Amino acid sequence: MSHAIRGLEQTLGAALFLREGRSVRLTSDGRTLMRHVERGFGELQLGIGSVLAQAPRLLRVHSAPSFAAQWLLPRLRRLLKEVEGLEVRLAAGTDYARFLPSDECDVDIVYGMPSPDFHGAAMHQNLIVLPLGTEVITPLCAPALAPDIRTPRDLLRHTLIESETKRVRWPAWFAANGHIAPEPRGPRFDRSFLSLSAAADELGVALESTRLAERELASGRLVRPLRDVCEDVVYTGHWLVFPRSMRYSQPLVVFVGWLATELGLELDLEALDGPAD
Structure with missing residues (x-):
């Protein structure tokens, strides 16, 4: 950082900081530059916010075929109507998602509780697995x-x-x-x-x-x-599975909350903040 500041001072031909022992403070030129930099960062933040507000929030869902066809798809219109800006990409298959980059999947609804043998013990520890009721x-x-x-x-x-x-x-x-x-x-x-x-x-x-x-x-x-x-x-047939790292994703949080409401369940992602077991 100090090298970058010295390089900037050399480029401007002006001192930006006064160095007094272990402390530093802005010079008059430094304060002038800081005001413009702050305005620039403010505009950048506004621009980023505008782009994020306009961009669709994509959630990539993989599901067991019958759950997708019989339960999820008939409700999809209601979900998209309730959550403005949400875009859902739905794929169905009997294989469990491995959550690799090539999978293009954020969350999986599986039939039968997934075994650690499938994902591997290390990966399984980094997954959140929630029962979707009986x-x-x-x-x-x-x-x-x-x-x-x-x-x-x-x-x-x-x-x-x-x-x-x-x-x-x-x-x-x-x-x-x-x-x-x-x-x-x-x-x-x-x-x-x-x-x-x-x-x-x-x-x-x-x-x-x-x-x-x-x-x-x-x-x-x-x-x-x-x-x-x-x-x-009576049994638990379907489970919701997603990487622990995804639990703060806003589209996923919205989807889990919607699932809980539709199924009459309590699925609390805030209770999952701790490390993997």
Whole structure:
């Protein structure tokens, strides 16, 4: 710093500081220059603020496909309307984001709690992982099929749609209701949104999350034939994951707050200020 100041003084041909022992103070020329420098920095700050105010706040979201299609996308318009200037880039896939520069991802909504084995122990310690509440897994079908389904045993006479990547499947549900699941013989899908669509089209009965089926249940395309009759399975299916370094990002803070409101949860990022465990 001292070399830079001396170089500036040589360029100007004027002393900017008076050096008195270990202390320094501005000369008359130094005070004159300081007034202009302060105005210059003030204008620079105003310019930067104007650019930031006009620039869209980009949030790059990666999500499990069915959560993206069934839950997030139907609400996206409401999010963008509530948060002026927010720009969301949404990508869906079954792989967990690794949060590498090539991933182009700020936050990931994953199905199933991510294991440290996937990201690596060092990276996992630098991630924040938040559960997105519990989900109810129950039989769902088109209204036309519902009258014939009054007990869990009645399902044995119907085509059961298999969601092959679901963590809660028919054997677990039948066991919870005191029955043995039949051998799989219905259509199989690797995405929940496909199973829900098939059930709405009367291809059979799907065992799916009521959260993912909110639109179909609200519109009447799907119903819960055994509501208040069977033992539903409740579990935590989806998790929010992002690098600890992102927790102060304004777009992320807004997104997490919005998610919490929509899901009826308390997700407090201020409580995550401490170092990684």
